[in-house]
Amino acid sequence: MSVVDHNAIELPRISEAEVGDYLALLKPRVMSLVIFTALVGLVIAPGHIHPILAFTSILCIAVGAGASGALNMAYEGDIDALMSRTANRPIPRGRITREEATAFGLILAFFSVMTLGILVNWLAGGLLAFTIFFYVVIYTMLLKRWTAQNIVIGGAAGALPPVVAWAAATGSLSMEPVLLFLIIFFWTPPHFWALALFRSDDYARAGIPMLPVVAGPDATRLQILLYTVVLVAIAVAPWPLGYFDAIYGITSLVLGAGMMALAINVYRRREGTEALRATRRLFAFSILYLFALFATLLLEVVVRGVMALIG
Template identity: 80%
Template sequence: MSIVDHTSLQLTPHISEAGVHDYVALLKPRVMSLVVFTALVGLMLAPGGVHPVLAITSILCIAVGAGASGALNMWYDRDIDALMSRTALRPIPQGRVTPQEALAFGMTLAFFSVMVLGILVNWIAASLLAFTIFFYVVVYTMWLKRSTAQNIVIGGAAGALPPVVAWAAATGSLAVEPALLFLIIFFWTPPHFWALALFRTDDYARAQVPMLPVVAGADATRLQILLYTILLVAVAAAPWPLGYFGAGYGVVSLALGAWMLWLAIDVYRVRTGRGALRGPRRLFGFSIIYLFALFATLLVEALLRPLMAHGW
């Protein structure tokens, strides 16, 4: 069945069989959890502190905005999701949620997340959240994903913005620190997703998504993974000597970066046999741990900052 045929079938009206778990799945909860965590770090690093109610409101709005992006992404990508084994069990391809329901759900969440953040917190943060949703849904999902092998490089900006939104929610302004957090996530995204694409190449090829391994081949992808990992390690370590983050962060960054780089070198070197797929899987799995541990270290530093200021 072609992509066009599948789309036409999905547009046929029918009674929804959706349950609560299907609408939760539309939010992409695993992606949302990473968004919430990085946003929380951005909020905690912001100077001056923020009222707990406003902090909770900000994080909830960012989470709902991320969920809205996920729902709208699934609405638009329902044709290719049905063709990929990784996404074929999502609610829309399975027919449990209609495209119209997903669209209405996503648009409603997007509208209220931006408006609540603007009215209750500030409009700078709300504008950034609106731009993040727009960038992910329109620029990445509707344009870049299906038109260029650099889709996740440019599109990665959307996933890198939540800590910037959170910083703006806390301070009403922007600064170097959230820009550094943005750059870390931005350069983390290509090796993370290209590692996934290496062992899911057949999926992307079947759905005609021009991921780098499909367009340029596995060897070129392995080289790009290595180059971006080198950039990531350098960018992630730079805030320590520049004086923006503490020594604890610097040590953790270097240790995690060394392991991330070793895995990327292994992906680049081993191109045949079982290791050709094992390496990308290991890198993909560790990349999640890498980003979580890096931001967790920053969160610990932020929590300890008041104690250190009092000499404890």
């Protein structure tokens, strides 16, 4: 008669996850930027969208971004544990398993895309599905661990939310959302490479081929400067082309001058604490730059509305 060794029986793991752990999977800081840029795309779009559909659109885009974050963390749990910046995320801490995060992300992705497609329109739903696919499969799985150009190509996913929102509002696409896409797309490399310069040890430890790790800090500083030149030119261009008004144009010139000055400073300062301080300043200002640029577009809508009422 055999004796059952109860100590050898593997009991189902009881999840320790709390609501805060699942919220952390959504990458709330990234989600806040997605919501804001999508809101701008929605508000500046021509025509009228019902407030309930507008709210639904922004909610679906936000949930889709959260799904992307959860699936990204599920796939990168191993490298997150090696980096001080990400070691406190729920999966490295053992609060949530990679399987739980994957299931959570897939459910959010499915319902966000289907809800947007059914309730708003399928162009927006299809674009949201492509955005999630691009971030999770193209960037996270195929690019991030294999090429130093990961953040350049992968930046397309972060640049798509205003395009999705425009499609939700109009059912079509035009040059304005393409311009918003290009601004975010060319903003992404100098923003993240500035971060990578003062976090290069983290990326090297995790084996991620970020540009400072592969090409060195000096080559990265040059690339930051070159991309900033392109960014500033693209950000100013909608004004003389007649797509955005003077308030935006003047603001983009002032903010662009600030970005250029800080990028030049990063290029020139290459040693010691001064170099570190320069990269941190550029990283911090780049967030302000994008926020202020898009906020100005909202301001233009308000000004046009007020002028219409007065007229």
